[in-house]
Each structure stands twice: as structure tokens, then as C-alpha cells.
Amino acid sequence: MSKVSLKGLLSSRGPSALRSLRGGAASALSDGERLAMLDELEKSGLGWFWASDAEGRLTYISSAIAERLDVPLADLLGQPMTTIFTAAEREGRAKSLSLMLGAHKAFTGMAVRATRRPDGAVLRLAGQPVFGTGGRFAGFRGTGADISEEFHREEETARLARYDSLTGLSNRHRMAHQIDSTLTAFRAAKRNCAVMMLDLDRFKHVNDTLGHAAGDELLKQVAERLTRAIDRECEIGRLGGDEFQVMIPDVDDRGVLGELAAKIIAMLRQPYSLDDGRCVIGASVGIAIAPHDGVTCEEIVRAADLALYAAKNGGRGQYRFFSGELENETIFRRRLEQHLGEALREEQLFLRYEPIVDAAAQTVQAVEAHVCWNHSERGIIDEEEFAQIVEGSSLIGDVGMWAIREACRRAVLWPDSVRIAVNVPVPLFLSENFVGEIEGALTEAGLTPGRLELEISEAVFFGETSIVDRTLANLFKLGVRMTLDEFGSGYSSLAYLRRAPFDSIKIDQKLVAEAERHDSRELGLVRAIVALAGALQMDTIANGIESAPLLAVLSDCGVRYLQGPIFSEPVDQDVLEQEIADGSWKIDPGAERTRRARRRTVFRKIEIFHDDYAYEVTLRNLSRTGALIQGLANVPKGTQFVVDLGGGQLAVATVTRSSGDTQGLEFEQSLVDDGSGGLCTRNRVSPYALASAGTPLAALAPGSYQGMVGGLIDQGGAPKFGYAPGGRGD
Incomplete structure (x- = not known):
């Protein structure tokens, strides 16, 4: 169809068409003058016009509209308007152009885009039906305007009301709406829905040391990793600060959810590269499932919050499912933390010792001290539960120093061939007089410094650099042995090994467990760590060994020292003294010792x-x-x-x-x-x-x-x- 001019269109339709475009207003101008004015109006971009026939085919459109749509004019004329234009949607809410045209009624405010240019300009169309002789429908006449800037501005405003401006994730308001509407619909359908609450560990430290700009960049990277970690239908939101929320519909398998939470934690604790430096954080996760833990948004979010609180109190870097006992458990845990001071004063704490065995000779070369608690009401609180209780306590440094003093006092009575290894809490390591305290403990017990082995977490390297380096140097001068703990846990750096004179590297227990699969990448990583340690003249230690196959794999890799249940669980003082009474303790793991639950x-x-x-x-x-x-x-x-x-x-x-x-x-x-x-x-x-x-x-x-x-x-x-x-x- 050839191009139709506005003048030709109007002249062919007569004065009535002209009146429809100008609203029927009276004017002293001649028809020619009015046509010229309308032509100028089109060219200026202030007013554009279009027309269609009774079948909805486009018979006229201002050339300026075609230019804005970036579609040749010839490709528009004669085509059905419903194939030329598509409604510009906003949050899934869009008027239907076909319904508008099919109703044969006047319409305004119809936002459309060219079907061929879905990311192009946005137009606002208005149309007036035209009826011929006998009231027969003859088509539409209408106007158009480019509202791209206005549309995108309103779209951005609406988006900011629903999404977090920093990360692009759903914000608190949208998450609450999504969870509430989903649970409401799922109640009728009797479907399950899981909600995870996430909180970042050590994020405040990044903000304080690297600045808020670095903190913002870190949150963006966390959002990206979180999105990649969850490979199923879900809604992810940032509630503010360092708190995130995930809604996962139709999942109630706690095995699946636990694996997903562990995957999230593992991904979020990988190193982050920021403009202002390199950093490592962690994450804790609380999980609640509807309808088991509640049926309303308020109930499920509160349950997930309680589970998150329990995960953080349990030592951080872990996940926790909600259970009805959590509130009582939280209260009980707080009471235990409050009683820690009393436990220290009244000598309720004691040590158990886990053998560290030479892989070649199968003799015990050292024992690792674990702190336990003989609680007056609860009874014996073992090393694992005690570690969870003390983790978030303000007394963690005091407990750590007590363990070192007690270990030195006990070890001096043993054969010189047996060393004592003690874990050093990060707050204790970073305290002002840590080296002086260690020297005092050795002097008081009369223990040779070389028989004390301090297990130091990589987390200490996120403290003040000058303090960390000075402490490590002074410990080296003092003569105590140092082990870099949990190496390979996800953020290990060779820089740590260059900065500190470590005697040994303890391979992360999760990496060790994965190494049992002979074809795994983790086995290759274990071999690489052993080779690295050998090049740096350091020993390697692997712990948590439960099975004979894993023991064989690690021995084949060249790991020098081994520990775990296959040799012995932590033992009390009297058992240890009996075993080392002859000056040597040899443990045969035995072929009958296999992995056990x-x-x-x-x-x-x-x-x-x-x-x-x-x-x-x-x-x-x-x-x-x-x-x-x-x-x-x-x-x-x-x-x-x-x-x-x-x-x-x-x-x-x-x-x-x-x-x-x-x-x-x-x-x-x-x-x-x-x-x-x-x-x-x-x-x-x-x-x-x-x-x-x-x-x-x-x-x-x-x-x-x-x-x-x-x-x-x-x-x-x-x-x-x-x-x-x-x-x-x-």
C-alpha cells in the first residue's frame, strides 16, 4: 500500500475527519491553513496521528512515529495493528490492544511498543471510532505520543518500590507480599513452601575496615553468588543490611534443603575481590517449612528467624532447621553462656585428648586438647556441644587461655616425645598480651616451648595486619610450634604461608571427607596441599578420619599426621596417662575399623x-x-x-x-x-x-x-x- 499523506487522508474523508482530529473546535482558518498547521504539528513531534480501517489494518501513521519505532513506514501501512504493536507491560499488567480495537469504543492511554522492537520506544495511543452511513463501523482515527522517558521513569520508580536498589533482588516489602500470597494459595492446594533466612558473618568487619563502598560492592557479589547457588524456582530478597531471604516453593525434603543451605554457605565463604582489597566472610542460614512450621507469612518468617538465631549461636557458618524446641533451647543456651564464668571459677571445665598419629610409624606424636564441661545440672557437655556454646561468648578468650594453661600443666608430666596441640580462638590471638600469656603458661608449667603446638585459624589474618604479623613473629621467637588450621576451607591463601613461620598445615576436615572419592577434585587438592607443604618444609595433618579406605587414600597422598575416630575418639586424662606410661603409644587402626554412623x-x-x-x-x-x-x-x-x-x-x-x-x-x-x-x-x-x-x-x-x-x-x-x-x- 502506498504512503498516504495526512492531507490526502483528510481530503478524502471530508470535513468530518478533520473535525474528529481537532475535536470539532471552531476556527477562522481555512482548510488549507489547518492542514498546513497539522503537518507542522506532526513534524514538530508534539502531535502524531494514525488511522485504521474497519478490519483493524493501519491506513495512516505519521512518519515521525515510524522513525521513533525504528520501523520502515512501508512495513507498517496495511498491516493489522495487533501485529504491529504489542502492549508495553509493567509487572505483567497490560491492556490488550486487540480488546480495545475490537470493542469499537474510544480509548486513551494505551502504552505500546513495536512488536519488532520490544526494547524500543514506548508510545501512548488514543483512538476514536469512526462510523459511516447507517452507523457502520469504518475504523479508528487517533493520536500518538512518545512517552518512553516517562514510561521508563515510572517503571524505575515502581521497580524501586519492589526491588533493592543495590542488589536488584526483591526488597523486604516485595518478599513479604510474595511469601504471603504464595502461602495463601498453597494452603488451598495443600502444597509445601520453604523459607530461608540468611545473615552474613563478619560483614561488619568489612564495613569497618574497608569502608561502606567496599561493603556495598560485597553485597552485590553476595547477591550474584546467591542467585547462582539456587538452581530451582525461588524468590530471593535482601531485607536490608546484610540480611537476605529466600522462598522456595514445593520443597519440604530437609535433605535437599540442607544440601542447598550447605552449598550457599560454601559459595558465600569463597574469597571476594574488591577494589579496596580482598576479603572473606561467611553466612548462617535458618530454614522453616510451611505448613509444618506455620501456615502464615508471620509464622514462617518468625520460625526461620529463630532457626537463623540458633545457627548463629551454634558457631556461625552453619544452617539450622526450625523445631518447636528452639525457643527453649535458645533460653537454655543463654543460661549456659551465663554460667561459663562460674564454670571457669569453680573448675568445672576439663580436657579430653585426641591422638595425632604418625602415618608411617602409627605412633602418637601429639594429642589435641578439647575442652569439655562437667555442668552441675546438665552433666557432661562434650567437646562439640561446648564449642558451640562458647563460640559466641564474650568469655571465649578466657576459655581458650584456660585450655592452654591446663594443657601445658598436664603435658609436662608426659614423655617428651608427645606434644600437646591446642586451638587458639581468634579473639584470644588478637588480644594485647597473648604472647606474654603463652610465655607465662609455659614458664608456670615448666614445659619446653617446642612441645606446645598452637592451632591458628586463617580467620586471624583478617585482623589488624601489624598486630597479626607481630604476634606470629613473637611466637616464632618464643619457640612454640604453629599449625595453620582448616587449610583449604574455601579462602586459603599462599600469602598466609609466606607471612607466618608455620610448622604444619591442618587440611580442612570437609576437604578430607570428600577426598575419599578417588576420582574427586578434592583428592587432587589434598595432593597439591601436601606437595606445597613439602616445598615449604611444613608437615601436613588430616583429621576426622573414620574409615580404612580414607586412611589408605590419605597415606598414599603423603599426609604425615592423621587423626580421627578410626584411631581413637578423644579420651580422658587417666586413659591417656595409661596409654603413654611406657613412653610410646602405638595405635593400629585395624582392618575391622570401618566407617560407622x-x-x-x-x-x-x-x-x-x-x-x-x-x-x-x-x-x-x-x-x-x-x-x-x-x-x-x-x-x-x-x-x-x-x-x-x-x-x-x-x-x-x-x-x-x-x-x-x-x-x-x-x-x-x-x-x-x-x-x-x-x-x-x-x-x-x-x-x-x-x-x-x-x-x-x-x-x-x-x-x-x-x-x-x-x-x-x-x-x-x-x-x-x-x-x-x-x-x-x-
Whole structure:
């Protein structure tokens, strides 16, 4: 179709068309003058015009519009307007051009883009229907204006109201809206939804030392890594400061969520390169799942917040699932922290010692001291739990120094061939008179400096450079041995090894665990670390070894010193003294020692179900693969139970050994880490399933669990048995 001029269009349509364009206003100008004025108006860009026929094909459009759209005029004329233009969407809300044109009614404010140029100019169209003889629809006449700047400005304003201006992630308001609307919809559909709360560790230190500009750049990089780490449908937001939030729909498998949280933590603790320097931070993660932990936005966010608080209190750099016991646990943990001062004053703390074995001779060359607590009410708090309690305490430096003094005092009584290794908390290392305290502890005990081995974390290198270097130099002069701890944990730097005269490198335990897979990259990294240490005349230490295959792999790599359960768990003072009484302690790991699931000692009442009967028993210990229960008599091997671990956690288990009133159980599906050293089931019985069965989640009653997740047992073929005192038959 040839180009149609405005003058030709108007003259062919007559005076009525002209009146439609100028609104019917009276004028003393002639038609020619009016046409000339409209031509000038088009050229100026202040007013553009378009027209269509009854079938919606474009019959006229100002050449200026075509130029703004960057589409040749010839490609526009004669084409259906619905194929030429597409609505300019904003947050998925856009008027339909086809509906507007099909209604044959006047319209205004229609924002469109050229279909061929979706990122091009934005026009605002207005149209007036034209009717011919007998009221027959003849098409549209209308105007257009370029509103690109206005549209993008409004779009940016709307975006800033929903998204974080620094990272581009959803902001607090949008996250709250998304979680609330999702949970509302999911309640009706009985679907699951997980919410993660993330908080960065040591971010304040970056802000304080490198400045706020560096802190902003760091947050941008964190947002990018977080987006890459989560390879599934999700909504990610920054709530402000260094706090982030993630919503993951349709996931309630705590094994999957735990792996994802661990992946996020690992990615966020990798080194960051900023304009003002290099830095390393960490992250803690709290996880809550709807509908198990709540059904409203407020309930789920509060649960995830509590889990995050527990993760940070547990030592940071870890994840934690919400459980109903967290509030009580938080209160109890605070009380324990408050009692630390009393523990120090009243000598409630004591040491256990973990052997460090020479790989070639299999003799104990050193022992690592671990702090435990004989609490007056709680009883023995082992080294792992104690480390979590003391991590965030203001007394961590005092506890660390007590451990060094006590270790020196004990070690002086041992053969000279056995060294004592003690972990140094970062606040203690950076304290003003640390070297003087070490010298005093050695002098007081009468211990040779070379028999004290200080395990120093890479985190000390983020302190004041002059203080760190001076402390390391003075420790070297003093003659104590130094080990760089957790090397390969994600932010190791050769600069640390150049700056400090370390005697040995302790390879990160997670890297060691991964090295058991012979074809893994981690095994190559272990070999590289061993080669590096050898070139620098340093020894290597690998800990956490539980299996014979891993032991063989590490020995083959050339790691000189080894420690872990395959040799010995940490032992008390009297056991250690007996073993080294002859001047040497040799440990044969033995071929029969293979990887075993670590059993956590517990002592609490639980319910187990069999054949529509519920029994109350005592749970004595728990591992990933099974449990030890007490309270039932005459239970044959092969008996199947549903074990209620609380909070909707039902595990199908089979009796594998039975003696008197005690039974060993093997789970049908292994438990998973809860992020804090505990164990939990992958899935929980859905509150929706319980509600449909007439059973509230908070009060699991005896009855049939058939059809529920984790609750199906072979009720027909399982052997019968009675219950002993302490069990309850219903």
C-alpha cells in the first residue's frame, strides 16, 4: 500500500475527519491553513496521528512515529495493528490492544511498543471510532505520543518500590507480599513452601575496615553468588543490611534443603575481590517449612528467624532447621553462656585428648586438647556441644587461655616425645598480651616451648595486619610450634604461608571427607596441599578420619599426621596417662575399623507404633541409620515399628537385634543432618494429612498411619510381642 499523506487522508474523508482530529473546535482558518498547521504539528513531534480501517489494518501513521519505532513506514501501512504493536507491560499488567480495537469504543492511554522492537520506544495511543452511513463501523482515527522517558521513569520508580536498589533482588516489602500470597494459595492446594533466612558473618568487619563502598560492592557479589547457588524456582530478597531471604516453593525434603543451605554457605565463604582489597566472610542460614512450621507469612518468617538465631549461636557458618524446641533451647543456651564464668571459677571445665598419629610409624606424636564441661545440672557437655556454646561468648578468650594453661600443666608430666596441640580462638590471638600469656603458661608449667603446638585459624589474618604479623613473629621467637588450621576451607591463601613461620598445615576436615572419592577434585587438592607443604618444609595433618579406605587414600597422598575416630575418639586424662606410661603409644587402626554412623547419646521418652498399638519407650541413642530403644520385652528380630521422633517425624524401622528390654533399630530411610550436629527425618507427616485423618500434628494419637508419609508398615506380617513395664499399650 502506498504512503498516504495526512492531507490526502483528510481530503478524502471530508470535513468530518478533520473535525474528529481537532475535536470539532471552531476556527477562522481555512482548510488549507489547518492542514498546513497539522503537518507542522506532526513534524514538530508534539502531535502524531494514525488511522485504521474497519478490519483493524493501519491506513495512516505519521512518519515521525515510524522513525521513533525504528520501523520502515512501508512495513507498517496495511498491516493489522495487533501485529504491529504489542502492549508495553509493567509487572505483567497490560491492556490488550486487540480488546480495545475490537470493542469499537474510544480509548486513551494505551502504552505500546513495536512488536519488532520490544526494547524500543514506548508510545501512548488514543483512538476514536469512526462510523459511516447507517452507523457502520469504518475504523479508528487517533493520536500518538512518545512517552518512553516517562514510561521508563515510572517503571524505575515502581521497580524501586519492589526491588533493592543495590542488589536488584526483591526488597523486604516485595518478599513479604510474595511469601504471603504464595502461602495463601498453597494452603488451598495443600502444597509445601520453604523459607530461608540468611545473615552474613563478619560483614561488619568489612564495613569497618574497608569502608561502606567496599561493603556495598560485597553485597552485590553476595547477591550474584546467591542467585547462582539456587538452581530451582525461588524468590530471593535482601531485607536490608546484610540480611537476605529466600522462598522456595514445593520443597519440604530437609535433605535437599540442607544440601542447598550447605552449598550457599560454601559459595558465600569463597574469597571476594574488591577494589579496596580482598576479603572473606561467611553466612548462617535458618530454614522453616510451611505448613509444618506455620501456615502464615508471620509464622514462617518468625520460625526461620529463630532457626537463623540458633545457627548463629551454634558457631556461625552453619544452617539450622526450625523445631518447636528452639525457643527453649535458645533460653537454655543463654543460661549456659551465663554460667561459663562460674564454670571457669569453680573448675568445672576439663580436657579430653585426641591422638595425632604418625602415618608411617602409627605412633602418637601429639594429642589435641578439647575442652569439655562437667555442668552441675546438665552433666557432661562434650567437646562439640561446648564449642558451640562458647563460640559466641564474650568469655571465649578466657576459655581458650584456660585450655592452654591446663594443657601445658598436664603435658609436662608426659614423655617428651608427645606434644600437646591446642586451638587458639581468634579473639584470644588478637588480644594485647597473648604472647606474654603463652610465655607465662609455659614458664608456670615448666614445659619446653617446642612441645606446645598452637592451632591458628586463617580467620586471624583478617585482623589488624601489624598486630597479626607481630604476634606470629613473637611466637616464632618464643619457640612454640604453629599449625595453620582448616587449610583449604574455601579462602586459603599462599600469602598466609609466606607471612607466618608455620610448622604444619591442618587440611580442612570437609576437604578430607570428600577426598575419599578417588576420582574427586578434592583428592587432587589434598595432593597439591601436601606437595606445597613439602616445598615449604611444613608437615601436613588430616583429621576426622573414620574409615580404612580414607586412611589408605590419605597415606598414599603423603599426609604425615592423621587423626580421627578410626584411631581413637578423644579420651580422658587417666586413659591417656595409661596409654603413654611406657613412653610410646602405638595405635593400629585395624582392618575391622570401618566407617560407622556416629551415635548421639540421648535420653528421652518417645512413642513407637506397631499393629495399631502405641508404646512409650526410652530412646537411648540415635544415628543416621538406626537407634537404640529400651522399655519393651520379648521383641523378635524383624519386627517393624513406626518411630515417632516428634514434630511429625515418623521413621519406619526394623528391629535388627534384641536383648532383654533393649532393641537396636535400623531405619528404612536414613536420617539427615539438621545443621547443628543433630539428626532429623527428611520428611514430616503433613499437617494436611493429619487433619484429613482427624489427628492434630501436636498430639499424635495411637492409630493407623497407613497412607501417611513415612508411616506405612507391614502390619499383616510383623511378629507379635508383649510390652514391658515402661511401655504403654493402647
